Amino acid sequence: MLEIDGAFGEGGGQVLRSSVALAMITGQPFRIFNIRGGRSKPGLMRQHLAGLNAAATICQAKTRGLELRSREVTFQPGSVTAGDYTFKIGSAGSVCLVLQTILPALLTAKDVSRVAIEGGTHVPFAPTYEFLDQVYFPVLESMGARIDRKLVRPGFMPAGGGRIEVEIHPVLELDPLELVDRGTLSQIEITAAVSGIPVIVAEREIEAVREVLDQQVSPEMIESQVVQLPRQFGPGNAVHTKVESASGLAMFTGLGQRGVRAETVGKRLGKVVRRYLSSSAPVGPHLADQLLLPLAMAGKGKFVTRKPSEHTATNMKVIETFLPLQFRTRELEDEDVQIEVVGL
Structure with a gap:
């Protein structure tokens, strides 16, 4: 059984999620200790527990330690089974992170799977x-993957209540x-x-993003829109900036917060996008x-x-623990790096 130190590297939930996903794919059991040891509140939060329970259901795993705030878990996977599944996080925990935990294994299943997850869809x-x-x-x-998907309703912090549905072939x-080239x-x-x-609020955020990007990009290349969602899904606010190029696609997000001005949210987002544009890296x-x-x-x-980032470096090491492969990095110009x- 593999032994994984959850405090390794960046010491967050990604160590756990990647370990679970890889165990489902490879069939290798593991024990993880010091779960989220690099965080101020270590152990399993509701979102992590939901992902573990979802994974255990899909691959009929034998487990120990699946409870809130647990800092040690044993996971012995069985066979991945396609099917119709519904998972409820019970909070505004991220549905997207739960989905990313189980998605790789369901791509290897023998039939189509339909999965619904309820929780937060737009959370920090x-x-x-x-x-x-x-x-x-x-x-x-x-x-080569095929993933049909639908946002049934959004879910913001702190209420949650969002729902996504995916069909994984x-x-x-x-x-x-x-x-390797953005174009x-x-x-x-x-x-x-x-x-x-x-x-x-949305209009002010957009204007703030534009003000930052206008220093680097022609205004004619920037399109914007405001989307007003039904009131019952809120209160909530999210601003996305998608950058399209010949062979690259990137998206950056800012989430509104109580007490934070719309201009601050927009300028922070604009600066992140500007940093990406200053490089030639497509990813x-x-x-x-x-x-x-x-x-x-x-x-x-x-x-x-x-x-x-340290997050990425940690993830590479976890993957190398489960699979007979190696990630090679090569430094390029202007702090760009090739990962192979x-x-x-």
Whole structure:
């Protein structure tokens, strides 16, 4: 049985999620201790527990330690079983992170799976539904996956209550991925959504993002829109900026917070986008971390991103623990880095 130190590297929930996903794929049991040891509140939170329970249900795993605040878990996977599943986090925990835990294994199942997850769809420290729908899933589809999806209703902090539904079609093997050149910038789209909040907030956020990007991008290349969601889904606010280029796609998100001015949310987001535009790397920092496991499943491929975060470096080490492969990094110009997976 593999032994995983949950405090390793960045010491967060990604160590746990990747370990569970890899155990489901490989059939290797593991014990993880010091779960989220690098966080101020270590142990399993409701979101992590929901992901573990979902994974255990799908692969009929034998488990120990699945309870709130637990700092040690044993996970012995069985066979991955396709089916119709509904998982409820019971809080505003991220539905997207739960989905990313179980998605790789369901791509290897023998039949189509339909999964509904309820919780938070637009919450801090997690990808939003739009990021999965418009960036992450399209990359997986370019590798041969087929994932039909729908946002039934959004869920913001602190209430949650969101719901996504996905239909995951099995694939014999993923095709290798190669994203090494962004190409010419084609368009930037800013979308600000509000629920139970005045529309003027979204308009101010968009204007703040534009003010930052106008220093680097022609205004004619920037499109924007305000989306007013039904009041009962709120209060909540999210602003997304999608960057499209010849062979690259990236999205960055700002979430409204009580007591934080709309201009502050927009300027922070604009500066993150501007940093991405100052590089020639096609893969943004968040997508880079999430592409590692699909790349490993394909067994071959490479992409260029900015200097990897500790989060990404930790994820690479966890994947190498479960699979007979190695990630090689090569420094390029302007702090860009190429990440390539090779078999041992």
